[in-house]
Amino acid sequence: MKLPFPTHLARKAAIAAALLATAGCADMQSSYFDTVDPTLVTVTTQNRALRSLPAPTGRINIAVYDYPDLTGQYKERDNVQSLSRAVTQGGSAMLIKALQDAGERRWFSVLDRSGLQDLVRERQIVTEMRRQYRGEENVDPSALKPLLHAGILLQGGIVGYDTNVQTGGAGARYLGIGADGQWVLDTVTVSLRAVSTDTGEVLATVMAQKSIASSSIRGSVFRYIMLDELLEIEAGTTTNEPKQIAVQQAIEKAVYSLVIEGAELGIWKFANPAAGAKLIAEYRNEKYSGAIPATAQSVLPPMTAGAAYITQTHPRARPAARRTTVRQLPPEPKESAPPAPPAAGDEEVLG
Secondary structure, three states, X not given: OOOOOOHHHHHHHHHHHHHHHHXXXXXXXXXXXXXXXXXXXXXXXXXXXXXXXXXXXXXEEEEEOOOOEOOOOEOOOOOOOOOOEXXXXXXXXXXXXXXXXXXXXXXXXXXXXXXXXHHHHHHHHHHHHHHHHXXXXXXXXXXXXXXXXXXXXXXXXXXXEEEEEEEEEEEEEEOOEEEXXXXXXXXXXXXXXXXXXXXXXXXXXXXXXXXXXEEEEEEEEEEEEEOOEEEEEEEEEEEEOOHHHHHHHHHHHHHHHHHHHHHHHOOOOXXXXXXXXXXXXHHHXXXXXXXXXXXXXXXXOOOOOXXXXXXXXOOOOOOOOOOOOOOOOOOOOOOOOOOOOOOOOOOOOOO
């Protein structure tokens, strides 16, 4: 014979469950507010690989004008029109950071052209101030040096963002007690190409993609304790990978690939040829998934030779001031005063 569950015990169990749920929420809230302090961005595995690239034979001047979002997609929201973009609009800042991280700043001297108008305006202010207050028609090169120029432009952008590429989940429930989990994968794709400033030829092009994972786990209890008393408990957590971190890692992978592919094409060279050859072999194996076709056994270099290394502009030496010789003329002779008239004698009368 099944004995009925005591009413007072059921009420105590419900109160205890409610208190535990409240305490759990308080702990979650406390732990959340304990982690809102600003922190440095974590060095990821891809960023560490980019930093560990062997050094080149010489640093290369690279110009970056923009790295836009070319997907044109907006965030998806249910029954609401959103004006927020699906991916970050700060691609150029991420690209500049990745270029500086390559080989711990040994690979590229990055020329930021995204704020070129501001830079030119500031240089005009310096020129005008020196003209007004120092009378310089031609500014002294020691006060305002020539701008560096790059032999290679980096172009490209975020070219793809695909949502719900893969979805899945699993769950179980028995007598009102159960749990389930779900996951979703999105994909972001970036493109990066090096263009010769001298000829406009596209020297090399690479593409990289990164999956963005989102997952959720949830558990719940839904059960009648008594005929008119219901126990309901829910708990869960959701984890969304930050999209800007995924875009940053995809850009870092593109820069890493461009460095190796540029070395393979002879655009630039590793200072240690043996280390460079090892990285090129690993890159080709990853690129073709271990099955390198016969047509890819040898690659043709670009038509533009020496595109990475160009001569910089140096100011002309200012002409030395001409020395003027002043001819000293002999002093003019002084005119002598006229002689005084002789004094009058006793017998002479003046008048």
